[in-house]
Amino acid sequence: MNILEKLKKRWDKIDYPFLIHHNNKLYFNDIIEDKVIDLSDVKSGDVVAIIGDLEPQSILTLIHLINKNAIIVPLTSDTSSQHQYFFRSALVDFVIEGKNLKRIKHNFKHELINNLRKLDQGGLVLFSTGTTGQPKAILHNLNLFLKRFETPRPTLKTINFLLFDHIGGLNTLFHTLFNRGTVVTPKSRDVQSILQTCSEQEIEVLPTTPTFLRMMLLSGLIPKNIPKSLKIITYGTERMDQPTLDALCELLPNMDFRQTYGMSELGIVRVKSKSRNSLFMKIGGEGVETRVIDNVLEIRSQTRMLGYLNAKNPFDNNGWYNTKDIVETQDEYFKVTGRTNDVINVGGLKFMASEVEHIALQFNSIELAKAEGKANPITGQHVELVVQPVPNLNFNKENFKSYLKKNLPKHMFPKRIRIALVAIGHRFKKA
Numbered sequence: 562m563n564i565l566e567k568l569k570k571r572w573d574k575i576d577y578p579f580l581i582h583h584n585n586k587l588y589f590n591d592i593i594e595d596k597v598i599d600l601s602d603v604k605s606g607d608v609v610a611i612i613g614d615l616e617p618q619s620i621l622t623l624i625h626l627i628n629k630n631a632i633i634v635p636l637t638s639d640t641s642s643q644h645q646y647f648f649r650s651a652l653v654d655f656v657i658e659g660k661n662l663k664r665i666k667h668n669f670k671h672e673l674i675n676n677l678r679k680l681d682q683g684g685l686v687l688f689s690t691g692t693t694g695q696p697k698a699i700l701h702n703l704n705l706f707l708k709r710f711e712t713p714r715p716t717l718k719t720i721n722f723l724l725f726d727h728i729g730g731l732n733t734l735f736h737t738l739f740n741r742g743t744v745v746t747p748k749s750r751d752v753q754s755i756l757q758t759c760s761e762q763e764i765e766v767l768p769t770t771p772t773f774l775r776m777m778l779l780s781g782l783i784p785k786n787i788p789k790s791l792k793i794i795t796y797g798t799e800r801m802d803q804p805t806l807d808a809l810c811e812l813l814p815n816m817d818f819r820q821t822y823g824m825s826e827l828g829i830v831r832v833k834s835k836s837r838n839s840l841f842m843k844i845g846g847e848g849v850e851t852r853v854i855d856n857v858l859e860i861r862s863q864t865r866m867l868g869y870l871n872a873k874n875p876f877d878n879n880g881w882y883n884t885k886d887i888v889e890t891q892d893e894y895f896k897v898t899g900r901t902n903d904v905i906n907v908g909g910l911k912f913m914a915s916e917v918e919h920i921a922l923q924f925n926s927i928e929l930a931k932a933e934g935k936a937n938p939i940t941g942q943h944v945e946l947v948v949q950p951v952p953n954l955n956f957n958k959e960n961f962k963s964y965l966k967k968n969l970p971k972h973m974f975p976k977r978i979r980i981a982l983v984a985i986g987h988r989f990k991k992a
Contacts, residue, residue: 772799
């Protein structure tokens with residue numbers, strides 16, 4: 562695939578920047594004509610890990626590796642403690658960090674990688690977040706993955722909040738590249754920095770996560786610090802709670818809020834929110850089918866992964882993928898209410914962890930909440946709850962417990978309530 566020539570033609574005579582990186586405006590030709598690191602040792606079908614971000618050197622290296630039909634593993638420095646595991650799981654042959662290339666010698670082989678090599682086609686390996694076990698190495702045919710970007714689509718000036726190792730971050734990058742848009746990389750991903758960058762660079766689209774939006778809501782910085790240029794906020798990667806969305810819609814009445822949905826295993830699927838303040842969404846697009854079995858959403862997609870490199874094939878014989886997302890349906894729309902592994906069973910009474918979190922988050926001094934089911938010798942399970950109070954607000958634990966007792970059935974009341982920081986991964990979703 563000669564992606565380099567395709568992109569050069571698309572960007573010919575364009576007089577605005579493709580990338581604004583730390584306030585530096587970079588035109589596509591500025592990036593593509595820069596000196597790429599020596600990739601002469603990398604052959605078609607080699608597995609190459611790039612440790613980087615959405616910055617000029619990583620983007621340049623990425624494009625040249627796609628041209629070579631390499632199998633690319635995008636990583637960030639945030640996950641450095643897991644890199645050795647990632648290298649082993651993806652059977653990495655080379656590691657690139659900055660302008661340094663290092664070979665990793667190994668004798669391991671994998672049928673899926675061998676099949677890609679026989680086809681002389683590139684690959685993409687993404688890792689799951691690993692919240693319920695070790696991260697899974699997800700292998701895509703890169704030629705097929707990029708095919709969806711061939712159809713021209715409108716693009717708006719976007720801040721790349723989602724990261725280089727995330728399917729959402731790569732989707733923003735490729736969408737902008739193929740559709741001659743402008744993408745802005747933030748210096749930092751805290752609420753104040755993101756809003757400041759949105760204002761300074763007149764950002765039109767902010768793709769982010771429900772956890773970040775709740776932090777933004779409680780920061781006291783909105784609506785005052787939301788620039789007039791910002792038209793669309795998209796959110797995904799984890800479940801949004803309705804009170805947070807309602808509060809955001811009230812504070813930002815002219816903002817178009819759009820839910821996204823996708824899994825690295827399935828590629829990018831098209832989503833349409835029922836309305837800006839609704840959690841119901843339509844999932845589909847070309848080559849995507851949906852069905853609901855026992856309230857769990859299943860999807861069949863033509864752009865799905867080839868398979869896991871370090872786990873069993875999750876598709877059934879007909880190609881359906883169990884998302885493990887429990888959904889409510891409303892005509893052709895779905896609303897995710899929780900995950901199958903979030904079901905808590907206390908003495909035979911089943912409920913979702915998200916139901917406890919939903920109530921906890923409505924207490925006026927709670928910023929984040931995480932409920933879990935824990936083993937109990939008498940009732941089978943009980944609820945434990947971690948809450949993170951809003952900084953600089955007086956939080957009274959006894960008042961909070963009284964509030965929960967009034968608003969939760971007895972079997973859902975937490976046996977243990979812990980005041981602590983709720984763990985947030987580098988992708989700004991609850992760990």
